[in-house]
Amino acid sequence: MKVGVVSFPGSLDDRDAARAVRIAGGDAVALWHGDxxxxxxxxxxxxxxxxxxxxxxxxxxARFAPVMTSVIERAGQGMPVLGICNGFQILCESHLLPGALxxxxxxxxxxxxxxxxxxxxxxxxxxAYDAGQNLVVPLKNGEGGFVASEDTLDRLEGEGRVVVRYVxxxxxxxxxxxxxxxxxxxxxxxxxxxxxHAVEALTGPTTDGLGFFTSLLKTAVEA
Amino acid sequence: MARxxxxxxxxxxxxxxxxxxxxxxxxxxxxxxxxxxxxxxxFELELEGEVTEERLAQIRGAAETLLSNPVIEDFTVRVEST
Numbered sequence: 001m002k003v004g005v006v007s008f009p010g011s012l013d014d015r016d017a018a019r020a021v022r023i024a025g026g027d028a029v030a031l032w033h034g035d036x037x038x039x040x041x042x043x044x045x046x047x048x049x050x051x052x053x054x055x056x057x058x059x060x061x062a063r064f065a066p067v068m069t070s071v072i073e074r075a076g077q078g079m080p081v082l083g084i085c086n087g088f089q090i091l092c093e094s095h096l097l098p099g100a101l102x103x104x105x106x107x108x109x110x111x112x113x114x115x116x117x118x119x120x121x122x123x124x125x126x127x128a129y130d131a132g133q134n135l136v137v138p139l140k141n142g143e144g145g146f147v148a149s150e151d152t153l154d155r156l157e158g159e160g161r162v163v164v165r166y167v168x169x170x171x172x173x174x175x176x177x178x179x180x181x182x183x184x185x186x187x188x189x190x191x192x193x194x195x196x197h198a199v200e201a202l203t204g205p206t207t208d209g210l211g212f213f214t215s216l217l218k219t220a221v222e223a
Numbered sequence: 224m225a226r227x228x229x230x231x232x233x234x235x236x237x238x239x240x241x242x243x244x245x246x247x248x249x250x251x252x253x254x255x256x257x258x259x260x261x262x263x264x265x266f267e268l269e270l271e272g273e274v275t276e277e278r279l280a281q282i283r284g285a286a287e288t289l290l291s292n293p294v295i296e297d298f299t300v301r302v303e304s305t
Contacts, residue, residue, distance in 0.1 A: 056289070056290075057292055060289065060292065092294070093292060098294070100294045100295040102233075102237065103240045103241060104240065105238055105240055106240075107243075107244055145238070145240075147238070147295060148294070149236075173240075
């Protein structure tokens, strides 16, 4: 399975994301922000970092990069898309996911190993997990507070579209401790924590993050 | 030349951590009596030629598409000088 990883100017975690794809058994394909061509990939990861220096709003400029025209179109047709951290911000700015990410309520950058609970395994990126399963993966953000209107939050909860939630102290003021969400179809997932940094015992706190990438391959095999 | 100003503010229901930091700093510096601070963004667009209703409509479109995120922000558009 070919999984594209987009590099924007200011992306930091594109290499780790590509590595996670490979460790999970997929073929990682480098995609360039300025190129609409998705090079025949079956799925796309929008990695973490600070695309365009976080100018204007996090993800606001990246959202209009040529590659995103194709990503948005294919996402609408059901292609799996995972946005991690800055990638989550880009998905919200693209309106592929509802809500927005704002500055952490405590105003400090947070960088720590974070406990999460998987709330939904009914997405292209979380089918390898069991609902209720706890994970520990790195979290690192300055603008990771997930916000949305009460109606939107109720709808997300009611439709089972909260994918992962923070356990313990809320690290960034996210409403209802939401760490990641999905779209109605379950093919687009965005989350602030970094599963791609927790795929190897040598470098990660755990290998709990690997499931995001193996889920995708599992989904492809079953499809 | 005409200047069109677009002011973007977080919606009232959205937490503004930066505004809160400023609000907390003010009394520390002896500036008392400020009940609350909200921080926003101001864009100054210098237009060539005349400001028409049509061009203002375009700018409102730009404000809605790029300059603000309507999920969390409100904006106003006004002509400052002609």
